[in-house]
Amino acid sequence: MKKERITPRGENYSQWYLDVIREADLAENSIVRGCMVIKPNGYALWEKIQENLGRMIKETGHRNVYFPIFIPKSLLNKEAEHVEGFAKESAVVTHHRLKLNSRKELMVDPASRLEEEVIVRPTSETIMYDSFARWVTSYRDLPILINQWSNIVRWEMRTRLFLRTSEFLWQEGHTAHATHDEAEEEALKMLKVYKDFVEEYMAVPLISGEKSEGEKFPGALRTYTIEAMMQDCKALQAGTSHNLGDNFAKAFDITYLDKNNEKKYVWQTSWGASTRLIGALIMTHSDDRGLVLPPKMSETQVVIIPIWKTQEERKSVEKVCSKIESDLQKEGISTSTDYRDYLTPGFKFNDWEKKGIPVRIEIGPKDVEKKKAVVCRRDTNEKKSVEFKNIPKNVKNLMEDIQSDMFKKAKNFLNDNTHEIENFEDFKDFFKNKRGFVKAFWNQSKESEGEIKYATGASSRCLIGEGNGKCIFTGKPAKQKWVFGIGY
Amino acid sequence: MKKERITPRGENYSQWYLDVIREADLAENSIVRGCMVIKPNGYALWEKIQENLGRMIKETGHRNVYFPIFIPKSLLNKEAEHVEGFAKESAVVTHHRLKLNSRKELMVDPASRLEEEVIVRPTSETIMYDSFARWVTSYRDLPILINQWSNIVRWEMRTRLFLRTSEFLWQEGHTAHATHDEAEEEALKMLKVYKDFVEEYMAVPLISGEKSEGEKFPGALRTYTIEAMMQDCKALQAGTSHNLGDNFAKAFDITYLDKNNEKKYVWQTSWGASTRLIGALIMTHSDDRGLVLPPKMSETQVVIIPIWKTQEERKSVEKVCSKIESDLQKEGISTSTDYRDYLTPGFKFNDWEKKGIPVRIEIGPKDVEKKKAVVCRRDTNEKKSVEFKNIPKNVKNLMEDIQSDMFKKAKNFLNDNTHEIENFEDFKDFFKNKRGFVKAFWNQSKESEGEIKYATGASSRCLIGEGNGKCIFTGKPAKQKWVFGIGY
Numbered sequence: 001m002k003k004e005r006i007t008p009r010g011e012n013y014s015q016w017y018l019d020v021i022r023e024a025d026l027a028e029n030s031i032v033r034g035c036m037v038i039k040p041n042g043y044a045l046w047e048k049i050q051e052n053l054g055r056m057i058k059e060t061g062h063r064n065v066y067f068p069i070f071i072p073k074s075l076l077n078k079e080a081e082h083v084e085g086f087a088k089e090s091a092v093v094t095h096h097r098l099k100l101n102s103r104k105e106l107m108v109d110p111a112s113r114l115e116e117e118v119i120v121r122p123t124s125e126t127i128m129y130d131s132f133a134r135w136v137t138s139y140r141d142l143p144i145l146i147n148q149w150s151n152i153v154r155w156e157m158r159t160r161l162f163l164r165t166s167e168f169l170w171q172e173g174h175t176a177h178a179t180h181d182e183a184e185e186e187a188l189k190m191l192k193v194y195k196d197f198v199e200e201y202m203a204v205p206l207i208s209g210e211k212s213e214g215e216k217f218p219g220a221l222r223t224y225t226i227e228a229m230m231q232d233c234k235a236l237q238a239g240t241s242h243n244l245g246d247n248f249a250k251a252f253d254i255t256y257l258d259k260n261n262e263k264k265y266v267w268q269t270s271w272g273a274s275t276r277l278i279g280a281l282i283m284t285h286s287d288d289r290g291l292v293l294p295p296k297m298s299e300t301q302v303v304i305i306p307i308w309k310t311q312e313e314r315k316s317v318e319k320v321c322s323k324i325e326s327d328l329q330k331e332g333i334s335t336s337t338d339y340r341d342y343l344t345p346g347f348k349f350n351d352w353e354k355k356g357i358p359v360r361i362e363i364g365p366k367d368v369e370k371k372k373a374v375v376c377r378r379d380t381n382e383k384k385s386v387e388f389k390n391i392p393k394n395v396k397n398l399m400e401d402i403q404s405d406m407f408k409k410a411k412n413f414l415n416d417n418t419h420e421i422e423n424f425e426d427f428k429d430f431f432k433n434k435r436g437f438v439k440a441f442w443n444q445s446k447e448s449e450g451e452i453k454y455a456t457g458a459s460s461r462c463l464i465g466e467g468n469g470k471c472i473f474t475g476k477p478a479k480q481k482w483v484f485g486i487g488y
Numbered sequence: 489m490k491k492e493r494i495t496p497r498g499e500n501y502s503q504w505y506l507d508v509i510r511e512a513d514l515a516e517n518s519i520v521r522g523c524m525v526i527k528p529n530g531y532a533l534w535e536k537i538q539e540n541l542g543r544m545i546k547e548t549g550h551r552n553v554y555f556p557i558f559i560p561k562s563l564l565n566k567e568a569e570h571v572e573g574f575a576k577e578s579a580v581v582t583h584h585r586l587k588l589n590s591r592k593e594l595m596v597d598p599a600s601r602l603e604e605e606v607i608v609r610p611t612s613e614t615i616m617y618d619s620f621a622r623w624v625t626s627y628r629d630l631p632i633l634i635n636q637w638s639n640i641v642r643w644e645m646r647t648r649l650f651l652r653t654s655e656f657l658w659q660e661g662h663t664a665h666a667t668h669d670e671a672e673e674e675a676l677k678m679l680k681v682y683k684d685f686v687e688e689y690m691a692v693p694l695i696s697g698e699k700s701e702g703e704k705f706p707g708a709l710r711t712y713t714i715e716a717m718m719q720d721c722k723a724l725q726a727g728t729s730h731n732l733g734d735n736f737a738k739a740f741d742i743t744y745l746d747k748n749n750e751k752k753y754v755w756q757t758s759w760g761a762s763t764r765l766i767g768a769l770i771m772t773h774s775d776d777r778g779l780v781l782p783p784k785m786s787e788t789q790v791v792i793i794p795i796w797k798t799q800e801e802r803k804s805v806e807k808v809c810s811k812i813e814s815d816l817q818k819e820g821i822s823t824s825t826d827y828r829d830y831l832t833p834g835f836k837f838n839d840w841e842k843k844g845i846p847v848r849i850e851i852g853p854k855d856v857e858k859k860k861a862v863v864c865r866r867d868t869n870e871k872k873s874v875e876f877k878n879i880p881k882n883v884k885n886l887m888e889d890i891q892s893d894m895f896k897k898a899k900n901f902l903n904d905n906t907h908e909i910e911n912f913e914d915f916k917d918f919f920k921n922k923r924g925f926v927k928a929f930w931n932q933s934k935e936s937e938g939e940i941k942y943a944t945g946a947s948s949r950c951l952i953g954e955g956n957g958k959c960i961f962t963g964k965p966a967k968q969k970w971v972f973g974i975g976y
Contacts, residue, residue: 031563031618032606035556040634043552064531068523069557069608069639069655070579073586075519077594087586091558092596094582096643098561098575098607106565108580108605117596118520119586120557120608130519140830146528151557151639155584167557342628 006354008288013232018161020282023354024291027161034159034166038275041355042162044299045278046169050149052296053171053197053273060193062145062173067127069151070118075126079251082125085218089154090119091166120153125219125244125270128174129252136176136256136266143186144176152274162279163236163488170274176254176266180245183267184222187243190271191224194239202277203294203407204228204284205414206238207437207483209462214449217270221245227461227483229414230283233435235461235485238280241271279488284410285379291356292379294406295399302328302395303352304337307345307364316368324361324373324391331392333399353378358402359395379406418483427472427484431456437485441469441478448473458484494842496776501720506649508770511842512779515649522647522654526763529843530650532787533766534657538637540784541659541685541761548681550633550661555615557639558606563614567739570613573706577643578607579654608641613707613732613758616662617740624664624744624754631674632664640762650767651724651976658762664742664754668733671755672710675731678759679712682727690765691782691895692716692772693902694726695925695971697950702937705758709733715949715971717902718771721923723949723973726768729759767976772898773867779844780867782894783887790816790883791840792825795833795852804856812849812861812879819880821887841866846890847883867894906971915960915972919944925973929957929966936961946972 006023007015021027026042029035038046058064070093077083097112121127132144149171156166173190177183191208198204206226216223220242228236248254249265258264285292295301306321308314321337328335338348345362352360362374373391376383379402386394417436421427430438442448444460452473453459461483471478494511495503509515514530517523526534546552558581565571585600609615620632637659644654661678665671679696686692694714704711708730716724736742737753746752773780783789794809796802809825816823826836833850840848850862861879864871867890874882905924909915918926930936932948940961941947949971959966 028619030556030615032556032558032560032615035558037556037619038554040551040553043554046554047552063528064535065528066526066531066534066639066657068518068520068525069641070520070523072520073594076586083588083594087588087594090584090586091581092583092586092600093579093608094596095580096578098564098578098580100571100575106561106571106575108582112580120581127518127520131516131525151554153557169554 006288006290009231016288017283020286020291020354021161024356026278026282026291029161032166034156036161036165036167038169041299042278045281045293045297046275048201048297048299049197049273049277050171052201053193054149056193056197057147057171057173060189062147062175065146065148066150067124067131067148069121071121071124071127073117073119075130076119078126079219079248081247082219086122086154089156090122091153091155093118093120121150122152122154123270123272124148124150124172124174125248126252129248129254129268132174132176132266133252133254136254139178139256139258142176142178142256142266143182144174146175147171147173160279162275162282165275168275170272172270172272175269176249177268178256178258178264178266180267183245183269184243187222187224187241187269187271190269191226191239191241194226194241194271194273198226198228198238198277198280199407201294201296202281202284203296203403203410204238204280205407205411207414207462207464209464209483211240211462212444212446212449212460212482214446215460217242219244219247221247225462227485228280228284229417229437229485230280230488231413232283233417233437233485234488235437236276236280236283236488237461238277239271239273242269244268244270285406286356290354292406293356293358294403295358296403298356298358299334300336300357301333301399302335302359302361303357304335304361304363305345305348305352306337306339307362309365313365317363317365320368320388321363324363324388327392328395331396333392333395359398361391361395377402379409421472422470423475424472427458428456431458431486435486437461437483439464439481439483440472441467442480442482443471443474443476443478444480444482452484457486459487461485461487494776494778497719504776505771508774508779508842509649512844514766514770514779517649520654522644524649524653524655526657529787530766533769533785534763536689536785536787537685537761537765538659540689541681542637544681544685545635545659545661548677550635550663553634553636554638555609555612555619555636557609559609559612559615561605561607563618564607566614567707567736569735570707574610574642578610579641579643581606581608609638610640610642611758611760612636612638612660612662613736614740617736617742617756620662620664620754621740621742624742627666627744627746630664630666630744630754631670632662634663635659635661648767650763650770653763656763658760660758660760663757664737665756666744666746666752666754668755671733671757672731675710675712675729675757675759678757679714679727679729682714682729682759682761686714686716686726686765686768687895689782689784690769690772691784691891691898692726692768693895693899695902695950695952697952697971699728699950700932700937700948700970702932702934703948705730707732707735709735713950715973716768716772717905717925717973718768718976719901720771721905721925721973722976723925724764724768724771724976725949726765727759727761730757732756732758773894774844778842780894781844781846782891783846784891786844786846787822788824788845789821789887790823790847790849791845792823792849792851793833793836793840794825794827795850797853801853805851805853808856808876809851812851812876815880816883819884821880821883847886849879849883865890867897909960910958911963912960915940915946916944919946919974923974925949925971927952927969927971928960929955930968930970931959931962931964931966932968932970940972945974947975949973949975
């Protein structure tokens with residue numbers, strides 16, 4: 001096996017990101033343009049998201065479903081803003097058969113042309129709401145609270161593993177309610193579920209709030225977002241929750257009879273988070289030695305490395321390793337021992353470091369004598385010698401410490417790189433030389449957002465509060481405080 | 489809510505199946521031809537499969553991955569038998585953009601034509617093995633043991649909910665090994681995992697064994713299958729495991745250097761089970777009153793129905809219901825209480841019966857007085873009056889009894905409808921009037937299989953043993969005993 005170098009962040013941040021992914025063996029580009037192969041180590045991260053975020057989505061009353069991957073062209077066309085938003089990046093299925101031609105080459109069978117083309121879902125509002133219209137008749141059928149884990153295709157020209165790929169995995173929640181206020185409450189509730197999950201499990205600190213008119217979801221009344229700051233100080237939208245109002249209800253004629261037997265449109269929400277979260281996880285915590293995982297996201301939390309020279313040493317060392325592994329597992333800590341005998345301990349240290357495993361325990365013949373082992377934290381590289389009998393308790397505490405220290409470190413980074421700016425000259429100057437979050441008052445409009453972006457590269461990330469100040473762009477009195485940043 | 493009738497099995501078996509699905513609210517046809525919408529009750533069954541079969545797949549050393557949904561046409565073309573098997577039912581993506589024409593109608597943008605068409609995966613051998621070729625270099629990289637949960641598209645002309653749909657969900661395992669024997673062992677191991685899961689959790693008895701040449705997977709050396717018998721005595725293939733030999737290794741050039749530094753081809757397996765299992769579950773156990781679920785497959789195992797007239801009664805009844813619900817949950821039995829106050833108890837009984845919930849508990853004011861409740865089994869309709877304090881233990885035992893009784897009942901049905909037949913006249917007679925499994929000696933060949941199918945509608949299901957007998961078709965001496973049946 002060859003040892004590959006990870007490009008330092010300071011040298012080339014983009015290359016560093018790709019190197020971390022390669023060396024942790026998370027994913028790779030596939031032969032299909034813009035689509036990725038998520039390898040076992042990468043998919044284990046997605047399974048942690050599915051397990052924990054999935055549980056939280058169920059605990060808030062949602063049930064899982066599965067809708068078709070194909071959306072008839074005519075269905076996409078029903079909501080005007082929505083179609084504008086997705087038509088340009090649709091993978092279109094036009095035929096349903098291949099055949100071999102006379103030269104034994106595989107070709108599309110022209111006789112199999114579909115009467116109506118279907119697209120591969122870029123999101124499922126249209127296909128789901130076509131069903132909702134049949135499912136809902138009375139107020140007793142409301143609310144509808146469903147969620148889907150699935151693959152999504154948005155044909156992208158410039159792709160980047162996990163962050164922007166033509167196919168990605170996600171969950172999409174879709175709900176229907178009797179009133180606007182109930183839908184609004186739902187949209188905010190799910191935003192909080194995302195925030196809780198990402199901060200508590202992924203240890204990624206967030207800002208959250210409403211998106212501007214220019215940045216909201218095509219077809220939504222309001223979009224709420226969670227935004228994270230990467231180590232290059234750029235912003236990453238990590239999940240969104242939309243109050244769809246009655247826009248889709250009107251487009252798809254989703255109505256119910258209320259208690260007074262009056263016909264009403266439903267009010268809806270949709271919300272999604274994707275494999276992009278894995279990109280956020282990587283870029284928040286990793287360092288120049290590779291991936292760093294918070295314990296709650298790591299399939300393997302502790303790796304034990306036996307060190308020996310003679311076969312006699314090997315026997316006694318491996319016996320201890322096996323005992324410690326089982327002690328740790330009894331404490332609910334997922335642990336494995338690297339018994340590969342064709343690799344040096346040094347190679348193994350490096351290998352598991354690159355894979356981000358939170359804790360490494362090194363056990364050699366001298367450790368066995370002294371009944372002590374070296375316990376090493378991945379996040380800080382700190383090493384401690386710990387008596388065998390104290391290892392389970394010690395490592396258990398370490399799991400909590402690492403989880404909270406990683407969050408604190410990232411939170412400090414976010415705070416240190418967030419600035420208040422009051423006039424547009426300073427704002428432009430800032431983004432000319434730096435990256436980070438800028439808090440500023442702003443009287444939002446699509447036009448000014450476009451001009452700000454053109455002048456600085458920055459866009460509004462979200463609305464974070466009310467107050468009294470001056471609009472960063474016009475200088476006029478403004479009441480809304482926004483966060484700006486350069487986005488992924 | 490209107491009460492829909494379920495067509496009795498004896499009257500129209502096909503309609504009965506669809507009625508059971510509709511009344512249990514499992515799934516429905518979508519607006520997209522041949523694709524289904526899996527509703528929350530139906531998806532909960534798939535989640536039980538994912539949870540339990542998924543755990544068993546991990547316990548046998550496999551890790552989950554995700555590969556692209558799109559397969560370039562040229563990649564499909566690499567293995568000759570494989571392409572023959574799947575080209576005819578491929579959804580072909582030819583363009584990557586829609587646009588609005590001058591009349592504001594959505595149309596395919598001709599400028600977005602793909603250089604090479606891609607198909608939506610009908611199975612992932614080709615796209616995965618393209619990666620395997622890069623992943624494997626040394627014997628130390630073997631075995632590769634991966635699994636994928638995903639959606640699959642095979643364009644079907646005649647579809648039927650869960651049993652045959654143009655899109656379905658499945659898991660597909662793919663492995664690569666150093667030797668033929670290791671691959672053979674793996675294929676058989678995973679066949680056993682399927683059999684264990686389906687019999688133990690779904691309570692569906694199976695026969696299993698090797699498929700004939702005519703029925704094996706396109707590109708495989710050998711295919712093994714699990715076959716179930718539905719209540720109309722037709723056979724349903726519920727899962728398959730393939731020893732792929734080195735066919736794909738040669739087509740995709742997947743080689744490794746062995747310990748002696750010699751270049752060798754890998755040996756491979758693939759194995760899959762799909763949402764079709766849900767069809768098998770429904771058709772094995774359900775009755776003329778609707779769905780019947782074994783406890784291990786039911787998201788809700790017990791439903792409690794409070795019965796009351798006055799508000800005072802309601803208060804005391806609901807208090808008891810809540811206590812019993814929490815007692816049952818402490819025993820690990822998933823329980824819910826139907827508090828809907830706009831439905832009669834009779835409507836609720838029927839409603840939960842149709843949904844297949846294994847146990848119903850009825851509690852009215854008189855039950856509260858006597859400290860007893862009526863406990864009713866869905867599978868046998870048997871009712872017992874049980875003292876409140878004994879309910880947790882009683883229901884816990886009932887869960888085991890129902891699970892094993894349902895399996896026994898289905899096993900008896902399978903045995904009762906399996907026959908030994910020794911000559912072709914009797915064989916033809918049998919399938920003229922009846923359905924069922926027929927055990928017969930057979931010297932398999934693709935030609936005779938075709939003739940048998942033409943004459944009787946029956947095909948070989950699998951090879952079940954060796955012995956000495958006469959070939960059912962030719963009358964010549966034969967050593968292999970096969971099961972025949974009419975398949976779904």
